[in-house]
Amino acid sequence: MNKYLKYGLAALAGTGVLFVLLLVVASLAINPNDYKPLIVQMVKEKKQRTLTLAGDIKLAFFPKLGLDLGRASVSEFQGEKEFAAVESARLYLSWWPLLKKELVVDQVRIEGVRANLVRFKDGTTNFDDLLKKEEEDQQIKFDIDSVHVDKSALSFRDEMGGRQLAVSDIKVRTGRLANGKPTEAEADFDLQGDKPQVKAHFHVKTGLTFDTEAKRYAVKGMNLEIRGEAAGLSKLAVGLKGDVALDQGAGTLLAENLAAAVAGKKGADDIDVRLTAPKLEWAADKMATEKIELVAKVQQGDGGEMSLVASIPSIADDSRSFKAGMLNVEVSATRTGAEYKGKLSSPLNGNFKDKQFSLSALKGNLAAKDKKMPGGGMKLDFAGSAQLGLQPLSAKVDLTSRLDESNIKLKAGISPFANPHIALDLDVDRIDADRYLPAKAPQSQPEKPFDFSLLKTLDASGSVRVGSLKLYNVKASNVRLDFKAGGGQLDVSPLAASLYQGTASGAVLVNAAGPKIAARQSISGVSIGPLLKDALNKDVLEGKGSVNFDLRAEGGTVGAMKKTLQGKAGLVLRDGAVKGINIAARLREAKAQLGALKGEKTQVANVQEKTDFSELSASFNVNRGVAHNDDLSGKSPLLRVSGNGDIDIGGETLNYLARATVVGSLEGQGGRELAALKGVTVPVRVVGPFAAPKFTLDFNTLVAESVKQEVKARAVDKLQEGLKGLFR
Numbered sequence: 001m002n003k004y005l006k007y008g009l010a011a012l013a014g015t016g017v018l019f020v021l022l023l024v025v026a027s028l029a030i031n032p033n034d035y036k037p038l039i040v041q042m043v044k045e046k047k048q049r050t051l052t053l054a055g056d057i058k059l060a061f062f063p064k065l066g067l068d069l070g071r072a073s074v075s076e077f078q079g080e081k082e083f084a085a086v087e088s089a090r091l092y093l094s095w096w097p098l099l100k101k102e103l104v105v106d107q108v109r110i111e112g113v114r115a116n117l118v119r120f121k122d123g124t125t126n127f128d129d130l131l132k133k134e135e136e137d138q139q140i141k142f143d144i145d146s147v148h149v150d151k152s153a154l155s156f157r158d159e160m161g162g163r164q165l166a167v168s169d170i171k172v173r174t175g176r177l178a179n180g181k182p183t184e185a186e187a188d189f190d191l192q193g194d195k196p197q198v199k200a201h202f203h204v205k206t207g208l209t210f211d212t213e214a215k216r217y218a219v220k221g222m223n224l225e226i227r228g229e230a231a232g233l234s235k236l237a238v239g240l241k242g243d244v245a246l247d248q249g250a251g252t253l254l255a256e257n258l259a260a261a262v263a264g265k266k267g268a269d270d271i272d273v274r275l276t277a278p279k280l281e282w283a284a285d286k287m288a289t290e291k292i293e294l295v296a297k298v299q300q301g302d303g304g305e306m307s308l309v310a311s312i313p314s315i316a317d318d319s320r321s322f323k324a325g326m327l328n329v330e331v332s333a334t335r336t337g338a339e340y341k342g343k344l345s346s347p348l349n350g351n352f353k354d355k356q357f358s359l360s361a362l363k364g365n366l367a368a369k370d371k372k373m374p375g376g377g378m379k380l381d382f383a384g385s386a387q388l389g390l391q392p393l394s395a396k397v398d399l400t401s402r403l404d405e406s407n408i409k410l411k412a413g414i415s416p417f418a419n420p421h422i423a424l425d426l427d428v429d430r431i432d433a434d435r436y437l438p439a440k441a442p443q444s445q446p447e448k449p450f451d452f453s454l455l456k457t458l459d460a461s462g463s464v465r466v467g468s469l470k471l472y473n474v475k476a477s478n479v480r481l482d483f484k485a486g487g488g489q490l491d492v493s494p495l496a497a498s499l500y501q502g503t504a505s506g507a508v509l510v511n512a513a514g515p516k517i518a519a520r521q522s523i524s525g526v527s528i529g530p531l532l533k534d535a536l537n538k539d540v541l542e543g544k545g546s547v548n549f550d551l552r553a554e555g556g557t558v559g560a561m562k563k564t565l566q567g568k569a570g571l572v573l574r575d576g577a578v579k580g581i582n583i584a585a586r587l588r589e590a591k592a593q594l595g596a597l598k599g600e601k602t603q604v605a606n607v608q609e610k611t612d613f614s615e616l617s618a619s620f621n622v623n624r625g626v627a628h629n630d631d632l633s634g635k636s637p638l639l640r641v642s643g644n645g646d647i648d649i650g651g652e653t654l655n656y657l658a659r660a661t662v663v664g665s666l667e668g669q670g671g672r673e674l675a676a677l678k679g680v681t682v683p684v685r686v687v688g689p690f691a692a693p694k695f696t697l698d699f700n701t702l703v704a705e706s707v708k709q710e711v712k713a714r715a716v717d718k719l720q721e722g723l724k725g726l727f728r
Contacts, residue, residue, distance in 0.1 A: 033057050039053070040052075047129065047130070048077055049075050049076070049083065050074070054070065054071040055070020058070070066090070066093070067090065070088065071086070072085065084113070084115035085112075086111075086112060086114075087111050088110070088112060089110050090108070090109045090110075091105055091108045092105065107146055107148075108146070108147045108148065109148045110147075111151050112152060114152065114154070115153075115155070117156045117157070118156070118158075119158045119159060120159050121160050145176055146173075146175060147172060147174040148172070148173060149171065151171075152169075152171075153166070153170060154166075154167040163193060163194055164195075168189065169188070171187065171188045173186045173187075174208075179212055179213060180211045180214075182220075184206075185206055185208045186204070187205075189201075198229065199228050199229045199230070200228025200230055200236060201227050202224070202226050203224070203225045203226075204224045204225070205223050206219045206221060206223065207219065214247075216249070217246045218246070219244050222240070223239075223240075224240040225237075226238035233265060233271065234265045238261065239260065241257065242255060242256065243255070250284070251284040253280075253281070253282040254280070255277065255279070255281075256278065258275075258276070259275070260274070268301025269300045270299040271296075271297075272296070272297045272298075272299075274294070274295045274296075275292070275294050276293050277290070277292045278290040286317070287317060288316045289315045289316075291311060293310070293311045294308070294310040294311070295307075295308070295309050300335070303335065304334060305333070305334050305335075306332070307331070307332050308329065308330070309330045310328065310329040310330075311327075311328050321352065322350050324347065324348040325347070325348075326348075327344075327347070328345050329343070329345070330342070331344075331366075338368070338370040338371065339368070339370075340367070340370075341367055342365060342366035343364055344362065345362075345364065346359035347360055355390035357388045357389075357390075358386065358388070359387075361383075361385070362385055362397075364382055365382070366378075367379050373436055373437075373438070374435050374439065375436065378404055378435075378436060380402070382401035382402075383400055383401070384401075384410075386398075392415060392416040393415070394414060394416055395415070396415075397411070397412050397413075405430070406430055406431040408427070408429075408431075410424075410427075412424050419459070421461070423461060424460065424463075426463070428464075428469075429468070430466070430468035431468070431469060431470070432470045437472075449557050450515055455488060455510065455512040456512045458485045460483070460484070460485040460486075461483065461484045462482070463482045464480075464481050464483070465479065465480050469497075473534045473535065473537075474531070474535045476498065477497065478496075480495075480496045480497070481494065481496070489509065489512070490509070490510040491507070492510075493508075495508055495521070499523075501525060501544065502527065502544075502546075503523070503524055505521070506521030507519075507520050515554070517552065518551070518553075519549070519551055519552070521547075527544050528543050528545070528547070528576070529542040529543070529576070541576065541577075542576040543573030543576020545574050545616075546571065546572050548569065548570050548571075549567065551566065551568075551569065551622060552566050562625050562649050562650040564650075565624070565625045565649055565650070566622055566623060566624070570618065570619040570620065571616075572615075574614065574615055577610035578634075579610045580610070580695060581611060582609040582611055583639060583697075584611065584639065611639070611641075612636050613641070615633075615634070616632075616634045617632075618631060620647070624650075626647070626650070627646065628645075628646050629643070629644055629645060630644045631644075632658065639662060640663050641658055641659065641660050643656060643657055643658035644656075654687055654688060655686075656687075657685050658685075659684070660681065660682050661680070661681040661682075682697060684697055
């Protein structure tokens, strides 16, 4: 053997033995715990945080340099409250790379990490100081064989956003972590939060490659799974797969084979949404995509089904703006006795610099067949445009549409999405709204409570104009209403229209708390008969005049609100009639049978009979659903009518006493027969339910009044004869 080689090997062996001896001596002579105060002081000076090393620091030199930190914690910045802690942290380094200024970590094992992260109301965090870049020796390289993290947790309190998140049971496993070397990584953790409500388990497994020097990062074969509850969905299952490569230096992003799926239950409904994007490419001067498709299905608990299919063709344009082909959307919905189908299409344009996107030539249609609609269905065609802005997040639409025989113009906008305000402007030439409303439920069925949950968070304003409207069988024209919604209230003012030869103007206020409704309306020149017949299907009154009311109510159903009705109302009518009884006819009959009638006579309301009036007025004080009147005044050529009583709106009953006085005679209306009853007042009591009130005439009073009138007339005659004899 060459002697130089022999000497070299001997020197190398001697050096190795000496190195081992040095390591043994160092491990025996050096106690790392002696340096605890120095380490604590360095952290205090450099980071202004208090480091607490509760456990013993263990140091190993052979076969690898090993460090076991034990239990440790660090305080908040410039404070003593705990920021983060670890139960155990161990790492092992290879000796030889250290001599070349390379950091090769054989293994990193961490257990029991916990950290309390906070974002304050001003946007700063309690870890801002830790994110500051420190000067690093660029010659130091690292190479970690594997990382294991177990039994760890993080909490995040966002005072700025008013929410809290907790990440618990964190478990991480990685392969070798080194620049430019492909590896595998896997992580599991539980996430719980309040805004939005989420309680779910996350699992992700992916191939990973990174090069910090070249600023290139890539994940391949990523598979993310989420299971739990979130966004109001139970039995949530989310999946995300694909490959993503980012070259930060070149400014390029490539995503391939992306597939996302979301499934879960919303109440009794099953929801399934799937998105596929075979390729998305972004570069400094261009962007390109292959066809992107979205498929969503909802299987409703009552057997109904809804689906949506949307697709965007491939896009190839510069990175600042693009013009895509036609965006196509198809929707369908089915349930028992109903089927809905619709389509929408438009070119898709976008500007990434301004963060604006638009559907510039929007066209679509919707057709429905529905047995619950009085019209049996509907057909809607629309065209217009829509815009979406991302900074701030906002959207607006401008549509012209035809709904069956109605022409509709709609302008609407929403901004920002975080706390949205909706602006609406709606113009309709004519519409029969009843053909789209479900039939009224039978009275035997329990009332459905009001649902004002949307109003509690709604922030909106706008104007609605309708040239001709039919709603709940009431016909109106020139309808105009302006509205504002916010703070749980809806304020409609003015609410104006022309109806039944008259005009109406007023306001309505709805408060979701309660809920409460207040309505004020002044109606003048209205023909009351057709209005009552169309609105209430009641043919009880005729005439033309004014109706005014200022009412308020509270309750969860219509019935409850009727029973809490409060306020005032009044009416003044001319040249009309009260239907159900002909008082003059009843009096004529009574006069013909004056000697035979006694007591009372009751008859059910008969719409074929009516009592005419030339003028009728009344005012009402409404309390707890009962309208009380004390000043009824009715006039006709034959009669004067006064009265008082109650109208129980909540109970839908009447208890009213009218007093009819014969004041004159009119030959064409049976006046000659009533001449003998001139000055006689007859009580007429009206009682019973709205649907079938009963009219009762008190004939005892009629007889008594008639006798008084006869005695009075004879006395006057005798007095006149006596006076004549006196002056002969």
